[in-house]
Amino acid sequence: MPRKTLLSAVAILATSLALAAPAAADKPMVVPSPFGEFTGEYCDDFAVRIRETTNRGKTIIFSSGAAVTTGTLKVEVTNLETGKTISLNISGPAMFSSDGTTLFGPGAWLLFGEPGFFGPGSPAMLETNHGRLVIDLASGTIVERVGKTVDLCPLLAD
Numbered sequence: 001m002p003r004k005t006l007l008s009a010v011a012i013l014a015t016s017l018a019l020a021a022p023a024a025a026d027k028p029m030v031v032p033s034p035f036g037e038f039t040g041e042y043c044d045d046f047a048v049r050i051r052e053t054t055n056r057g058k059t060i061i062f063s064s065g066a067a068v069t070t071g072t073l074k075v076e077v078t079n080l081e082t083g084k085t086i087s088l089n090i091s092g093p094a095m096f097s098s099d100g101t102t103l104f105g106p107g108a109w110l111l112f113g114e115p116g117f118f119g120p121g122s123p124a125m126l127e128t129n130h131g132r133l134v135i136d137l138a139s140g141t142i143v144e145r146v147g148k149t150v151d152l153c154p155l156l157a158d
Helices: 004-020 152-157
Strands: 029-032 037-040 048-055 058-061 067-070 073-079 085-089 094-096 102-113 125-136 141-151
Touching: 037 102, 048 102, 073 152, 085 102, 085 152, 125 152, 141 152
Parallel strands: none
Antiparallel strands: 029 058, 037 048, 048 073, 058 067, 067 094, 073 085, 094 102, 102 125, 125 141
């Protein structure tokens, strides 16, 4: 269950990449970048809902298999017990390696997962990251994080 959150979003993109590869032999292919809505125990003391409010994202898939996701993505993060909501602009962008195993994410990101999602023993996480991010998509492990992070759980708990 914990890995379903990020991996479902990545699976949608991976499916798009797989289907687009034969058609994208020379010219890059552009497809929409869905985000959707997620609910989970991303904070220790309460459940959280994350839903898109603005999504003008698109993914450009190159003939090599590499892809770039860009465009505006804004979300609301809500404490389901109190109703407290925070609005975020998490427009990234995202760059996927040609073999689909690595995500490079400069810019603004929202990281969320239930306990164990980001590797064995990792805690629940609901943070923003502004800087540089590298994720191994096969394991869901954060390989590198550089920049400013903000833990959203205390902000939502108030």
